[in-house]
Amino acid sequence: MKSDTTANYQQPYDGALVTEEAAPVLSMHPKKFLMWLIIVSSIMVFAAFTSAYLVRRGEGNWLTFELPPIFYISSVVIVLSSVTMHWAYYSASKDNLLSLKIAILLTAVLGLLFTYMQVQGWQQLVDVGVYFGGKDSNPAGSFVYVLTAVHIGHLALAFGLLVIILYRVFTYQVHAKNLAAIEICTTFWHFLGAMWLYLFVFLLVNH
Amino acid sequence: MATQDVHAATLDHAHAAGHGHDHHDDHDEHHEQSFIRKYVFSEDHKIIAKQFLITGLLWALLGGALSMLFRLQLGFPNMDWTWLKPVLGNWIVDNKLDPNFYLAMVTMHGTIMVFFVLTAGLSGTFSNFLIPLQVGARDMASGFLNMLSYWFFFISSALMLISLFIETGPASGGWVIYPPLSALPQAMPGSGMGMTLWLTSMAIFIASSLLGSINYISTVINLRTRGMTFTRMPLTIWAFFLTAVIGILSFPVLFSAALLLIFDRSFGTSFYLSEIYINGQPLDNMGGSPILFQHLFWFLGHPEVYIVLLPALGITSEVIATMSRKPIFGYRAMIGSMIVIAFLSFIVWAHHMFVTGMNPFLGTIFMFLTLIIAVPSAVKAFNYITTLWRGNIIFTPAMLFSIGLVSLFISGGLTGIALGNSAIDIQLHDTYFVVAHFHLVMGSASFFGMMAGVYHWFPKMFGRMMNEKLGYIHFWMTFAGVYLVFFPMHYIGISGFPRRYYSFTSYDTFNMYQDLNSFISVAAIITFSSQLIFGFNFFYSIFRGRRATQNPWLSNSLEWTAPINAGHGNWVGAIPNVYRWPYDYSKPGHALDYIPQNVPHWETVESNLDHENDLIAFEREMEAEALADPQSAH
Ligand code: HEM
Ligand SMILES: [Cu+2]
Numbered sequence: 001m002k003s004d005t006t007a008n009y010q011q012p013y014d015g016a017l018v019t020e021e022a023a024p025v026l027s028m029h030p031k032k033f034l035m036w037l038i039i040v041s042s043i044m045v046f047a048a049f050t051s052a053y054l055v056r057r058g059e060g061n062w063l064t065f066e067l068p069p070i071f072y073i074s075s076v077v078i079v080l081s082s083v084t085m086h087w088a089y090y091s092a093s094k095d096n097l098l099s100l101k102i103a104i105l106l107t108a109v110l111g112l113l114f115t116y117m118q119v120q121g122w123q124q125l126v127d128v129g130v131y132f133g134g135k136d137s138n139p140a141g142s143f144v145y146v147l148t149a150v151h152i153g154h155l156a157l158a159f160g161l162l163v164i165i166l167y168r169v170f171t172y173q174v175h176a177k178n179l180a181a182i183e184i185c186t187t188f189w190h191f192l193g194a195m196w197l198y199l200f201v202f203l204l205v206n207h
Numbered sequence: 208m209a210t211q212d213v214h215a216a217t218l219d220h221a222h223a224a225g226h227g228h229d230h231h232d233d234h235d236e237h238h239e240q241s242f243i244r245k246y247v248f249s250e251d252h253k254i255i256a257k258q259f260l261i262t263g264l265l266w267a268l269l270g271g272a273l274s275m276l277f278r279l280q281l282g283f284p285n286m287d288w289t290w291l292k293p294v295l296g297n298w299i300v301d302n303k304l305d306p307n308f309y310l311a312m313v314t315m316h317g318t319i320m321v322f323f324v325l326t327a328g329l330s331g332t333f334s335n336f337l338i339p340l341q342v343g344a345r346d347m348a349s350g351f352l353n354m355l356s357y358w359f360f361f362i363s364s365a366l367m368l369i370s371l372f373i374e375t376g377p378a379s380g381g382w383v384i385y386p387p388l389s390a391l392p393q394a395m396p397g398s399g400m401g402m403t404l405w406l407t408s409m410a411i412f413i414a415s416s417l418l419g420s421i422n423y424i425s426t427v428i429n430l431r432t433r434g435m436t437f438t439r440m441p442l443t444i445w446a447f448f449l450t451a452v453i454g455i456l457s458f459p460v461l462f463s464a465a466l467l468l469i470f471d472r473s474f475g476t477s478f479y480l481s482e483i484y485i486n487g488q489p490l491d492n493m494g495g496s497p498i499l500f501q502h503l504f505w506f507l508g509h510p511e512v513y514i515v516l517l518p519a520l521g522i523t524s525e526v527i528a529t530m531s532r533k534p535i536f537g538y539r540a541m542i543g544s545m546i547v548i549a550f551l552s553f554i555v556w557a558h559h560m561f562v563t564g565m566n567p568f569l570g571t572i573f574m575f576l577t578l579i580i581a582v583p584s585a586v587k588a589f590n591y592i593t594t595l596w597r598g599n600i601i602f603t604p605a606m607l608f609s610i611g612l613v614s615l616f617i618s619g620g621l622t623g624i625a626l627g628n629s630a631i632d633i634q635l636h637d638t639y640f641v642v643a644h645f646h647l648v649m650g651s652a653s654f655f656g657m658m659a660g661v662y663h664w665f666p667k668m669f670g671r672m673m674n675e676k677l678g679y680i681h682f683w684m685t686f687a688g689v690y691l692v693f694f695p696m697h698y699i700g701i702s703g704f705p706r707r708y709y710s711f712t713s714y715d716t717f718n719m720y721q722d723l724n725s726f727i728s729v730a731a732i733i734t735f736s737s738q739l740i741f742g743f744n745f746f747y748s749i750f751r752g753r754r755a756t757q758n759p760w761l762s763n764s765l766e767w768t769a770p771i772n773a774g775h776g777n778w779v780g781a782i783p784n785v786y787r788w789p790y791d792y793s794k795p796g797h798a799l800d801y802i803p804q805n806v807p808h809w810e811t812v813e814s815n816l817d818h819e820n821d822l823i824a825f826e827r828e829m830e831a832e833a834l835a836d837p838q839s840a841h
Pocket of ligand 2: 512555558559
């Protein structure tokens with residue numbers, strides 16, 4: 001990184017300069033703001049699915065069935081992962097690198113466990129005869145698969161972020177003075193937890 | 208038209224030229240970038256803008272060429288197509304155009320024009336190019352995501368292009384891809400591989416558009432220069448900003464709709480399909496609703512038309528004010544009406560579905576909401592006209608295209624009001640009247656906005672001027688052309704001729720408009736040819752155009768304070784501060800007929816209003832602060 005900024009604008013490019021020179025008018029970190037906007041658009045994805053669900057349900061010919069019991073447990077797991085994620089953030093802000101590492105790894109493990117349980121949930125659906133597609137399927141069941149799958153798809157993105165953070169933690173790039181990255185990751189992780197809880201409650205109420 | 212080239216010598220705003228020239232060749236060489244990083248995987252918003260522009264123009268050429276082919280079919284249904292066999296190959300059967308390919312071309316034309324040209328090509332170009340330059344930022348909030356945005360667009364373009372060449376042909380169910388037609392490969396050849404490619408390509412396109420939009424929003428909100436308050440932003444920026452907001456709220460919904468369609472096509476779900484018989488055989492799919500798709504599609508589809516139009520309106524505001532040498536009339540009303548339009552665009556989608564068996568009461572509500580859009584639209588139209596009124600108008604090609612846009616916006620908007628009435632729409636739905644409506648108000652108007660933008664900002668993009676004579680020829684041929692093409696379509700539509708028909712001549716009763724259709728086709732071919740003049744002018748001027756001065760239109764906004772061929776980071780030295788709105792044209796008392804945004808009020812005491820004199824103390828403070836700490840936030 002360069003500190004001598006003004007003199008260098010004749011150079012064709014220097015990424016470091018750009019981020020330093022930008023004079024923000026609001027105090028929000030532009031990259032954090034980007035994450036919020038990503039969250040807005042992914043809210044719209046789920047809003048579209050859930051309103052499609054309601055519209056379609058209103059038209060009748062709708063299968064009713066019990067949601068897989070394992071979803072209750074997976075909900076607890078994803079909440080726990082949010083707690084550990086927050087713990088990681090807190091540890092970073094206190095420069096406590098050991099607990100930061102533990103917390104991040106725990107988060108990753110809980111996230112994987114959650115994903116595994118969701119997939120088990122599909123198995124439980126199949127066991128009671130609720131299929132994703134094919135002759136015996138009904139949109140009521142297919143929607144559950146789609147909602148969970150798209151949620152897991154988002155989770156995959158979050159895992160990507162987590163891996164980046166993990167790498168940075170082990171190369172000592174995350175600490176009290178450099179929190180932006182882990183904060184962005186935390187925000188997204190909490191969002192996905194909240195989104196699952198919303199979806200679960202939505203399905204419980206409207207099945 | 209000599210006024211345009213007033214030279215830098217007449218500028219008394221010398222500091223507009225930027226600082227720091229003495230740093231010139233301190234230590235350049237060892238930072239020279241590779242060609243790939245500089246022009247291919249570039250993170251510089253100006254390069255990315257040019258990539259979008261050139262890709263968009265190539266798409267426009269292809270989309271236009273497709274329309275030439277189907278206009279030939281409509282205008283001359285008995286034509287012998289043999290001579291096109293070298294190009295179209297097996298799509299020519301027995302000297303005739305294959306009807307399936309006709310439908311494919313109509314679909315591809317719509318998709319290409321709406322998404323690839325007028326969304327990516329227009330928004331992608333001008334939001335990228337102008338947002339950092341006009342708000343005073345070094346670059347976008349994230350150059351990396353911005354680069355991804357272009358390359359996603361590129362991949363999506365490649366897939367869509369490939370789909371044109373596969374054996375079963377590209378998607379053919381119309382740009383709105385309604386199921387069940389689009390969901391069942393048995394339904395038509397285009398619903399096979401072509402549709403799969405369409406859906407994949409569009410999913411990637413949506414990702415590209417979202418990456419672009421979040422960057423635009425974040426940049427406008429977070430990276431404005433000192434003094435650039437929201438009410439000092441050029442209307443272009445407001446328009447791009449609201450377009451991006453609409454984009455991140457509506458494109459995800461299209462993504463959801465497309466995903467469900469993909470599942471119906473490939474995984475045997477029945478979200479949109481129910482009780483379908485093919486050749487007497489019932490399909491397995493039960494319980495789906497095709498109307499559901501229409502709701503989801505138009506929840507994007509209607510906002511999309513404003514995604515296409517708003518940037519064009521923003522560009523027009525800027526060009527009309529500059530070239531009338533007058534402040535834009537009703538600056539805040541312009542912002543307000545754009546906000547209202549953006550908001551309303553989300554609650555009118557069902558006006559595309561009046562005839563789907565919707566509850567008439569619900570239809571009335573949507574009709575009411577739809578007609579309200581006429582109010583902010585009229586506000587904008589009046590403001591353009593009042594800005595022109597008694598202005599000191601300079602008819603550059605950009606100005607002509609802007610005025611042309613206003614004309615098209617009005618004549619197309621009026622037919623919108625007719626269509627918005629659910630009772631009238633029963634007759635007009637899916638006829639050529641609708642085609643006429645949206646080609647005037649969306650297609651042509653937005654295309655005119657794009658052209659205005661290219662002519663106006665060409666000097667900033669390439670450091671050279673486009674040829675004006677060719678520009679005039681291009682404008683007048685296009686302007687006359689689009690009216691000659693689309694106006695007659697109203698009549699064809701009113702008499703009930705449906706859109707997306709291969710031919711009307713199988714029955715003599717329906718032959719009555721054959722001569723009119725031939726006329727339209729000829730007009731269309733002439734209009735299309737005149738775009739080649741533009742193409743030549745564009746590419747020729749990039750290399751051979753007259754060199755531009757720094758501020759060729761004597762404009763107020765910040766981009767013209769950057770060096771002619773601005774490097775990465777846009778300004779040499781500090782970013783200019785902003786002291787006023789961008790529309791101080793012909794301000795009484797001032798010697799020149801424009802005052803750039805970075806000129807402080809203490810330099811213009813002779814033209815200041817009382818409250819502006821009061822600002823001076825504050826501005827001095829701001830300047831001192833900026834000098835003390837050029838990096839700091841404000
Ligand atoms: C006063 C304003 C407007 C009103 C009341 C209005 C109303 C309508 C209505 C009711 C339809 C449906 C017609 C049918 O399919 O039966 C329609 C179609 C359409 N409008 Fe507008 N419109 C307005 C302005 C605009 C603007 C500003 C744009 C674009 C920039 C636009 C683009 C379109 C397009 C693309 C379609 C056809 C989509 C398709 O079926 O392929 N309209 N309009
Ligand atoms: Cu609409």
